Amino acid sequence: MTMTPTVPRRPRWRSLAIVALFLAPLLWPLQHLAERYYQDELAGQNRQTLDLYVANLLGTLHRYETLPQILGDLPALRAVLKDPMRLETLTNANRLLKDISAQTGAEVMYLMDTNGNTLAASNWDKRDTFIGRNFAFRPYFSDALAGRLGRFFGQGTTSAKRGYFFAGAVHDGERVIGALVVKVDLDHTETLWGKTPEQLLLTDQNGVVILTSRPDWRFRATRPLTDAERAAIAAIQPYPTLTPKPLNLDPKAWLIQTRTIEETGWQVSILAPRTLIDRSVSTVLAIGGATLLVLMLLLGLIMQRRRHYMDRIDFEARARQELEQRVIERTADLEGLNSRLKNEVLEREQAQQELVRAQDELVQAGKLSVLGTMSASISHELNQPLAAIRSYAENAEILLDHQRTEDARSNLKLIGELTGRMASIIAHLRAFARRDRHAPESVALQPALDDALALLAKRRRAMAVELVRDLPEATLWVQAGETRLRQVLGNLLANALDALTEKANPRKLWLSAERKDDNVYLYIRDNGPGFSSEAMARAREPFFTTKTRTQGLGLGLAICDTLMRALGGELLLANHPEGGALLTLKLRVAKPGANLQTSEDPSA
Numbered sequence: 001m002t003m004t005p006t007v008p009r010r011p012r013w014r015s016l017a018i019v020a021l022f023l024a025p026l027l028w029p030l031q032h033l034a035e036r037y038y039q040d041e042l043a044g045q046n047r048q049t050l051d052l053y054v055a056n057l058l059g060t061l062h063r064y065e066t067l068p069q070i071l072g073d074l075p076a077l078r079a080v081l082k083d084p085m086r087l088e089t090l091t092n093a094n095r096l097l098k099d100i101s102a103q104t105g106a107e108v109m110y111l112m113d114t115n116g117n118t119l120a121a122s123n124w125d126k127r128d129t130f131i132g133r134n135f136a137f138r139p140y141f142s143d144a145l146a147g148r149l150g151r152f153f154g155q156g157t158t159s160a161k162r163g164y165f166f167a168g169a170v171h172d173g174e175r176v177i178g179a180l181v182v183k184v185d186l187d188h189t190e191t192l193w194g195k196t197p198e199q200l201l202l203t204d205q206n207g208v209v210i211l212t213s214r215p216d217w218r219f220r221a222t223r224p225l226t227d228a229e230r231a232a233i234a235a236i237q238p239y240p241t242l243t244p245k246p247l248n249l250d251p252k253a254w255l256i257q258t259r260t261i262e263e264t265g266w267q268v269s270i271l272a273p274r275t276l277i278d279r280s281v282s283t284v285l286a287i288g289g290a291t292l293l294v295l296m297l298l299l300g301l302i303m304q305r306r307r308h309y310m311d312r313i314d315f316e317a318r319a320r321q322e323l324e325q326r327v328i329e330r331t332a333d334l335e336g337l338n339s340r341l342k343n344e345v346l347e348r349e350q351a352q353q354e355l356v357r358a359q360d361e362l363v364q365a366g367k368l369s370v371l372g373t374m375s376a377s378i379s380h381e382l383n384q385p386l387a388a389i390r391s392y393a394e395n396a397e398i399l400l401d402h403q404r405t406e407d408a409r410s411n412l413k414l415i416g417e418l419t420g421r422m423a424s425i426i427a428h429l430r431a432f433a434r435r436d437r438h439a440p441e442s443v444a445l446q447p448a449l450d451d452a453l454a455l456l457a458k459r460r461r462a463m464a465v466e467l468v469r470d471l472p473e474a475t476l477w478v479q480a481g482e483t484r485l486r487q488v489l490g491n492l493l494a495n496a497l498d499a500l501t502e503k504a505n506p507r508k509l510w511l512s513a514e515r516k517d518d519n520v521y522l523y524i525r526d527n528g529p530g531f532s533s534e535a536m537a538r539a540r541e542p543f544f545t546t547k548t549r550t551q552g553l554g555l556g557l558a559i560c561d562t563l564m565r566a567l568g569g570e571l572l573l574a575n576h577p578e579g580g581a582l583l584t585l586k587l588r589v590a591k592p593g594a595n596l597q598t599s600e601d602p603s604a
C-alpha cells in the first residue's frame, strides 16, 4: 500500500523546555514558602531553647541573690569585722564561708571591711586566695556599702574566672561594718550549651559578649562603645581587656533571636546559621524541581503518546480511504470486465448463430450443388421412364385400336410401375434437398440405430438375418441431425439386407461401435458378396447401382455420403477381409444431450 509520506514534525521537547522555563519561576514562591516555614520552625525551636537557657541562668542567679543578706547576719562573720585581728574568729569565718560555699555551690564567698579589704574568704586555703586583696574598685562593693544589693559581672582579677558577684552589707545595728560577696561561677553555663550548630551569645549592658558558645567571640563588642562606657570599663575592669574588639556578625548568615534579662540588663541571643534553613529549603526546591521535571516528562510522554495515537488514527483513516478507493476502482474494473464479458458472450452467441446459419447455408449449398451435378443424370433418369411411358402409352393406344386389351393392360401396368419409380426418385431427391431446420445437435447413436433397425425388422426376420450387436452400454453422443442420421442408417442397413439376398444362409449382420479421440466409429458389416471393384469405385455416384431398376435407384450411398460430410463426418466403404462389405460411419463426438426420443417424423 502506498501512503503519502508524513512530514516529520518538530520535536515537542523544545516546546516542553520552553514551558518548563516558564514554569520555573513557580519555584520561587516555593522557595519563599519553604524558607518561611523552616525559619519559623527553627525560630520556634530556638525560642524554646533560649527560654530554657534564660530560665536556667536566672535560676542560678536567683539561688544566690539572697545569700549575702542572710550570711551578713551571721555572728561569726560580724565578729571578724568587729575584731579583724583575732585569729580564732578569722579561722572560724573562713571555715564557715568554705562550708557554706561548698553547700551552696557558690564559687567563692568572701568578707570585706569597709575599705574593700578582704578579711575572710572561702578560698582562704588556696594559693590564689582573696584574703588580703582589695576589691573596692568593683561597683558591687560601693553598692553594698550603700545598702543595696550589689550585682556585677566580671572576670575575676585573681582567678581569671568569669562570675557573677552578689554583694550585701554586713550590719552592726544600723551601722554598716563590711560587705559579704558571693561569686557565682558562670563559666559552666557556657559549657552547658553543647556542640549544636546554634550559637549562644550573651552580652552585658555594654553590648560586650560575656558568655558565648564560641570562644573567639568572647569579650568582643557587638556595638560601638561610648566614651563613658570605655571609661567605666577601664575603671571596673569587668573584662580581661580594657578595649574590647568589635564583633561583626553577618545578619545574612545568622538567624538571631534575642531576649533581654531586665534585672541584669543583659541580652541573651541564640544564633542559628541560616545554612540550616538553606539546606532544608534546597531539599524542598530539589524535590519541587524534580516534581516539575517529572510532570514535564509525563506531559511530554502524554503528548507524544497522543501524537502517536493521532498519527495512527490518521494513518488508518488514510489506509481505509485508500482501500475504499481501491475497492471502488476494482469494482469499476470488474463491472467494466463484466459488461465486456456480457458483450463478448452476446457477440459469441451471435457469431454462433451466424455460424450455424452459415453452416446451414453451406450444407444447403452443398446439397444443391450435388443436385446440380446430379441434374443431368436426374433428367436422364426421369427422361428414360418418361420416354418408356410415352412409348408404352402409344403402344397401348395401338393395341386398344386392335382390340388387344390384355396387352394394352400390361402396357398400362408397366406405365404405372414406371411412374411409381419416378415418384420414388423425386421423393428421395426432395428429402435430400430439404433444408434442415436445425444445426447439428447432440444425438444418441444407439436409439437412432434401434429406430432404423425397427423399420427393417420385418424384412430382416423374413430373410433370417442374424444380428450381431457389439455396442457399448453407455450412450454414444454424436453430432448429427436426428432425421438425417436415421436416414443414413436406414439406407446402409437396407443396402446390407439387399446384399444378403444374394447369399444363402447363414446371413449375418454385425453392428459395432467405438469411441476414438473425438470421433465415434460405427461399423456395419454383412457377410454378403461385398463391393465389386467397380461398385467400390463408383458407389458414391448418384444413380450408380448394380441392382435392377426396380430394386435400386443408386441414390442411397450418394445421399449418405453427402449428408455425412455435411455433418462433419465421413462414410468409408470397404470389404471385410473375411468377405462381405464393411461400412464405417465416422461421426463427431457431441456433448451429452437430453433428448433420447426421436423428435422428427421419420418419414420426412
Ligand code: ADP
Pocket: 495, 496, 498, 499, 526, 528, 529, 530, 531, 532, 535, 539, 540, 544, 545, 546, 547, 551, 552, 553, 554, 555, 556, 557, 558, 581
Ligand atoms: P442402390 O442400392 O439403389 O443400388 P446405392 O447407392 O445404395 O444404390 O448403392 C450403390 C451400389 O453399391 C449398389 O448397387 C451395390 O452394387 C453397391 N452396394 C451397396 N451396398 C452394398 C453392400 N452392402 N454389399 C455389396 N454391395 C453394395
